Amino acid sequence: MNSDADERVTRRRFLRAGAGAAAAGVAATGTAAAQEDGGPxxxxxxxxxxxxxxxxxxxxxxxxxxxxxxxxxxxxxxxxxxxxxxxxxxxxxxxxxxxxxxxxxxxxxxxxxxxxxxxxxxxxxxxxxTENPPENTGFQSILPDSAKNLAVAGTGTMASVLGLTYLFMRYGGDYEGDLDE
Structure with missing residues (x-):
């Protein structure tokens, strides 16, 4: 038995889902660690x-x-x-x-x-x-700038869609009634 309170989107549920999505995104992109000085x-x-x-x-x-x-x-x-x-x-x-x-x-x-x-x-x-190896400190991206721009645009689009979805689900109107009134 589901009540309307069980099905509605709360701020806590929305933030929990957003945090899970952000964690999955970070895990998918991965990171690179810099080599310690003096080690092989x-x-x-x-x-x-x-x-x-x-x-x-x-x-x-x-x-x-x-x-x-x-x-x-x-x-x-x-x-x-x-x-x-x-x-x-x-x-x-x-x-x-x-x-x-x-x-x-x-x-x-x-x-x-x-x-x-x-x-x-x-x-x-x-x-x-070589006496002068290139300095590779921290994360080194091998992606071209166009791929980075696409990733930023895609992330912004997804954030906008999630935000609008939350607003429509939370504050959206009741469209069951007659629209001619």
Whole structure:
């Protein structure tokens, strides 16, 4: 048995629904954390079961360490090309989720590597060892400005629709009567 009081929209119910929607939106967009100073640069191998390295290109200074962390199974890290004077060849055995491998890079230059079972699928990565790596602090967006503008417009539209829905449900008139009166 539902009464009119049970079905009406209250401010508390509306705010609760809005807070839930906002939390879902934040969770869907995700965040990126900045790397702590002095720690190794982390490359995720097969994040979420995909066949990619994340990030695809990592930057370190000479003497910097890169740590590869396996997020899915059946991957390796094999050097394709390295600068002259480098002794890095990667880690050829296939490893499973949870495995970690580190290497400290001393020689400046570009190190290109692949996952041999998934190279045909584009599972390739690059380590750039340079004295002046680009500064990647905080969240780095890879979205073009047009996508950001679309996201802002879409969010504003949804907020407007929710606001108008609340107003119409809360204060809307009774349209059951005759409109000619």
């Amino acid at each position: 640069t982390v490359v995720t191998v097969g994040p979420g079961g995909s066949n990619v390295f994340e990030p695809e290109t990592a930057y370190v200074q000479p003497g910097g360490t890169v740590r590869w962390v396996w997020d899915s199974s059946g991957h390796n890290v094999v050097a394709e090309s390295t600068p002259s004077g480098s002794d890095w060849s990667g880690h050829e055995p296939l490893e499973d989720s949870g495995f970690e491998y580190e290497h400290t890079f001393e020689t400046e230059g570009t190190y290109e590597y692949v996952c041999t079972p998934h190279a045909a699928l584009g599972m390739e990565g690059v380590i750039e060892v």
